[in-house]
Amino acid sequence: MLIISVKRGRWRNKGGIESGDKEFQARRPQAISRDGGRCRFCSVKLEKMHVHHKDDDHDHNSLPNLWTADELCHAVCHVGLLGKAGSITYLPAMSQEDISHLTRAIIVVIARGGKDADDARQLARYLIAKFSEPVTSTFGSCNPAELGNALLQLSDSSYNSRVTTMKDMRVLFNVDVLSKSAGSIAKVLYPKSQDDIVGDWQRIAEDIDAKAGMQA
Numbered sequence: 530m531l532i533i534s535v536k537r538g539r540w541r542n543k544g545g546i547e548s549g550d551k552e553f554q555a556r557r558p559q560a561i562s563r564d565g566g567r568c569r570f571c572s573v574k575l576e577k578m579h580v581h582h583k584d585d586d587h588d589h590n591s592l593p594n595l596w597t598a599d600e601l602c603h604a605v606c607h608v609g610l611l612g613k614a615g616s617i618t619y620l621p622a623m624s625q626e627d628i629s630h631l632t633r634a635i636i637v638v639i640a641r642g643g644k645d646a647d648d649a650r651q652l653a654r655y656l657i658a659k660f661s662e663p664v665t666s667t668f669g670s671c672n673p674a675e676l677g678n679a680l681l682q683l684s685d686s687s688y689n690s691r692v693t694t695m696k697d698m699r700v701l702f703n704v705d706v707l708s709k710s711a712g713s714i715a716k717v718l719y720p721k722s723q724d725d726i727v728g729d730w731q732r733i734a735e736d737i738d739a740k741a742g743m744q745a
Protein backbone atom coordinates (compact mmCIF):
# COMPACT_ATOMS: atom_id res chain seq x y z
CA MET A 530 0.00 0.00 0.00
CA LEU A 531 1.30 3.41 -0.97
CA ILE A 532 1.54 5.71 2.06
CA ILE A 533 2.36 9.43 1.95
CA SER A 534 6.07 9.82 2.69
CA VAL A 535 8.94 12.28 2.56
CA LYS A 536 12.62 11.96 1.86
CA ARG A 537 13.80 12.36 5.46
CA GLY A 538 17.38 11.60 4.55
CA ARG A 539 17.44 14.30 1.88
CA TRP A 540 20.32 16.25 3.41
CA ARG A 541 22.64 13.37 2.65
CA ASN A 542 22.72 14.36 -0.99
CA LYS A 543 21.56 17.10 -3.26
CA GLY A 544 19.28 16.91 -6.23
CA GLY A 545 15.78 15.87 -7.11
CA ILE A 546 13.89 12.66 -6.48
CA GLU A 547 15.73 10.91 -9.29
CA SER A 548 19.15 11.99 -8.06
CA GLY A 549 21.84 9.44 -7.46
CA ASP A 550 25.35 8.49 -8.29
CA LYS A 551 26.83 6.40 -11.07
CA GLU A 552 26.02 3.19 -9.22
CA PHE A 553 22.36 4.19 -9.17
CA GLN A 554 22.38 5.14 -12.84
CA ALA A 555 23.86 1.75 -13.70
CA ARG A 556 21.32 -0.21 -11.62
CA ARG A 557 18.34 1.86 -12.68
CA PRO A 558 17.66 0.02 -15.99
CA GLN A 559 18.13 -3.31 -14.22
CA ALA A 560 15.42 -2.43 -11.68
CA ILE A 561 13.02 -1.32 -14.42
CA SER A 562 13.69 -4.45 -16.42
CA ARG A 563 13.17 -6.70 -13.37
CA ASP A 564 9.78 -5.02 -12.78
CA GLY A 565 8.75 -5.45 -16.41
CA GLY A 566 8.68 -1.68 -16.74
CA ARG A 567 5.71 -1.47 -14.37
CA CYS A 568 5.14 0.70 -11.31
CA ARG A 569 5.53 -1.45 -8.19
CA PHE A 570 2.64 0.45 -6.60
CA CYS A 571 -0.08 0.81 -9.26
CA SER A 572 1.30 -1.50 -12.01
CA VAL A 573 1.10 1.06 -14.78
CA LYS A 574 3.65 0.84 -17.57
CA LEU A 575 4.56 4.11 -19.25
CA GLU A 576 7.31 5.35 -21.56
CA LYS A 577 9.02 7.26 -18.76
CA MET A 578 9.38 5.48 -15.43
CA HIS A 579 11.14 6.57 -12.24
CA VAL A 580 13.14 4.41 -9.85
CA HIS A 581 12.44 4.87 -6.14
CA HIS A 582 14.75 4.08 -3.20
CA LYS A 583 12.42 2.00 -1.07
CA ASP A 584 14.22 2.54 2.26
CA ASP A 585 14.61 6.31 1.66
CA ASP A 586 18.40 6.04 1.47
CA HIS A 587 19.61 7.38 -1.87
CA ASP A 588 23.05 5.90 -1.23
CA HIS A 589 21.57 2.40 -0.91
CA ASN A 590 21.51 1.18 -4.50
CA SER A 591 21.15 -2.57 -4.05
CA LEU A 592 18.64 -3.92 -6.54
CA PRO A 593 16.02 -5.01 -3.95
CA ASN A 594 15.96 -1.41 -2.67
CA LEU A 595 15.21 0.02 -6.12
CA TRP A 596 11.54 0.05 -7.07
CA THR A 597 10.14 1.09 -10.42
CA ALA A 598 7.48 3.76 -9.98
CA ASP A 599 5.56 6.11 -12.21
CA GLU A 600 5.72 9.87 -11.76
CA LEU A 601 2.54 10.08 -9.66
CA CYS A 602 3.16 7.20 -7.24
CA HIS A 603 6.75 8.36 -6.85
CA ALA A 604 5.59 11.88 -6.02
CA VAL A 605 3.55 10.47 -3.11
CA CYS A 606 6.79 9.00 -1.72
CA HIS A 607 8.30 12.52 -1.72
CA VAL A 608 5.27 14.60 -0.89
CA GLY A 609 7.29 17.60 0.27
CA LEU A 610 8.47 18.18 -3.28
CA LEU A 611 4.97 18.31 -4.79
CA GLY A 612 4.47 22.04 -4.39
CA LYS A 613 1.29 23.14 -6.15
CA ALA A 614 0.98 19.84 -8.00
CA GLY A 615 -1.24 18.29 -5.34
CA SER A 616 -3.34 18.58 -2.20
CA ILE A 617 -3.53 16.41 0.89
CA THR A 618 -6.99 14.91 1.31
CA TYR A 619 -8.90 12.58 3.60
CA LEU A 620 -10.16 9.94 1.18
CA PRO A 621 -10.41 6.40 2.58
CA ALA A 622 -12.69 5.36 -0.29
CA MET A 623 -9.88 5.26 -2.84
CA SER A 624 -6.40 3.81 -2.65
CA GLN A 625 -3.53 6.05 -3.62
CA GLU A 626 -2.79 3.62 -6.45
CA ASP A 627 -6.34 4.03 -7.83
CA ILE A 628 -5.94 7.79 -7.62
CA SER A 629 -2.90 7.49 -9.90
CA HIS A 630 -5.05 5.68 -12.48
CA LEU A 631 -7.95 8.13 -12.17
CA THR A 632 -5.58 11.09 -12.43
CA ARG A 633 -4.05 9.80 -15.66
CA ALA A 634 -7.52 9.31 -17.17
CA ILE A 635 -8.51 12.84 -16.18
CA ILE A 636 -5.29 14.33 -17.59
CA VAL A 637 -5.82 12.63 -20.95
CA VAL A 638 -9.49 13.61 -21.22
CA ILE A 639 -8.63 17.24 -20.44
CA ALA A 640 -5.88 17.21 -23.05
CA ARG A 641 -8.32 15.94 -25.69
CA GLY A 642 -10.65 18.89 -25.10
CA GLY A 643 -14.38 19.30 -25.66
CA LYS A 644 -17.20 18.91 -23.19
CA ASP A 645 -15.71 15.84 -21.52
CA ALA A 646 -12.65 17.93 -20.72
CA ASP A 647 -14.80 20.44 -18.84
CA ASP A 648 -16.49 17.62 -16.93
CA ALA A 649 -13.17 15.97 -16.10
CA ARG A 650 -11.63 19.23 -14.88
CA GLN A 651 -14.71 19.88 -12.81
CA LEU A 652 -14.53 16.40 -11.28
CA ALA A 653 -10.87 16.89 -10.35
CA ARG A 654 -11.63 20.25 -8.69
CA TYR A 655 -14.68 18.86 -6.92
CA LEU A 656 -12.72 15.94 -5.45
CA ILE A 657 -9.96 18.20 -4.16
CA ALA A 658 -12.39 20.73 -2.69
CA LYS A 659 -14.51 18.08 -1.00
CA PHE A 660 -11.82 15.80 0.38
CA SER A 661 -9.19 18.39 1.31
CA GLU A 662 -11.71 20.21 3.52
CA PRO A 663 -11.45 17.78 6.48
CA VAL A 664 -7.64 18.01 6.30
CA THR A 665 -7.66 21.82 6.19
CA SER A 666 -10.14 22.09 9.05
CA THR A 667 -8.13 19.66 11.21
CA PHE A 668 -4.55 20.61 10.40
CA GLY A 669 -4.96 24.15 9.03
CA SER A 670 -3.51 23.26 5.64
CA CYS A 671 -3.77 20.74 2.83
CA ASN A 672 -0.50 21.91 1.28
CA PRO A 673 1.83 18.93 0.62
CA ALA A 674 4.95 21.04 1.31
CA GLU A 675 3.67 21.92 4.79
CA LEU A 676 2.80 18.30 5.53
CA GLY A 677 6.22 17.30 4.20
CA ASN A 678 7.93 19.75 6.57
CA ALA A 679 5.86 18.42 9.47
CA LEU A 680 6.82 14.84 8.61
CA LEU A 681 10.49 15.82 8.54
CA GLN A 682 10.28 17.09 12.13
CA LEU A 683 8.87 13.84 13.56
CA SER A 684 10.84 11.26 15.51
CA ASP A 685 11.48 8.04 13.63
CA SER A 686 8.84 6.16 15.62
CA SER A 687 6.18 8.85 15.05
CA TYR A 688 7.09 8.97 11.40
CA ASN A 689 6.83 5.21 11.04
CA SER A 690 3.43 5.21 12.74
CA ARG A 691 2.02 7.22 9.81
CA VAL A 692 1.27 3.82 8.26
CA THR A 693 -1.63 3.82 10.76
CA THR A 694 -2.23 7.49 11.51
CA MET A 695 -2.22 8.57 7.85
CA LYS A 696 -3.70 5.46 6.30
CA ASP A 697 -6.79 7.33 5.05
CA MET A 698 -4.94 10.35 3.71
CA ARG A 699 -4.24 10.67 0.01
CA VAL A 700 -2.60 13.01 -2.41
CA LEU A 701 -5.00 14.33 -5.04
CA PHE A 702 -3.07 15.78 -7.94
CA ASN A 703 -3.54 19.16 -9.57
CA VAL A 704 -4.35 18.00 -13.10
CA ASP A 705 -3.57 21.40 -14.64
CA VAL A 706 0.00 21.29 -13.37
CA LEU A 707 0.51 17.73 -14.63
CA SER A 708 -0.96 18.23 -18.09
CA LYS A 709 2.39 18.12 -19.88
CA SER A 710 2.51 14.33 -19.41
CA ALA A 711 -0.84 13.89 -21.19
CA GLY A 712 0.54 13.16 -24.64
CA SER A 713 2.74 10.24 -23.71
CA ILE A 714 0.19 8.83 -21.23
CA ALA A 715 -2.52 8.90 -23.89
CA LYS A 716 -0.32 7.23 -26.46
CA VAL A 717 0.46 4.30 -24.18
CA LEU A 718 -2.71 3.85 -22.13
CA TYR A 719 -5.55 5.23 -24.23
CA PRO A 720 -4.56 4.96 -27.88
CA LYS A 721 -8.11 4.67 -29.22
CA SER A 722 -11.00 6.90 -28.27
CA GLN A 723 -12.36 8.95 -25.42
CA ASP A 724 -14.87 6.16 -24.73
CA ASP A 725 -12.04 3.85 -23.74
CA ILE A 726 -11.23 6.04 -20.78
CA VAL A 727 -14.49 6.61 -19.00
CA GLY A 728 -18.02 7.44 -20.00
CA ASP A 729 -19.68 8.98 -17.01
CA TRP A 730 -17.84 11.42 -14.74
CA GLN A 731 -20.89 12.10 -12.59
CA ARG A 732 -21.16 8.40 -11.78
CA ILE A 733 -17.51 8.29 -10.70
CA ALA A 734 -17.99 11.27 -8.40
CA GLU A 735 -21.10 9.72 -6.83
CA ASP A 736 -19.37 6.37 -6.44
CA ILE A 737 -16.43 7.91 -4.60
CA ASP A 738 -18.81 9.95 -2.43
CA ALA A 739 -20.91 6.90 -1.57
CA LYS A 740 -17.89 4.85 -0.56
CA ALA A 741 -16.42 7.74 1.43
CA GLY A 742 -19.77 8.12 3.23
CA MET A 743 -19.83 4.43 4.14
CA GLN A 744 -16.36 4.60 5.67
CA ALA A 745 -16.71 7.92 7.46
Ligand SMILES: [Zn+2]
Pocket residue numbers: 568569570571572573598599601602603629
Ligand atom coordinates in the same frame (compact mmCIF):
# COMPACT_ATOMS: atom_id res chain seq x y z
ZN1 LIG B 1 2.18 3.95 -9.90
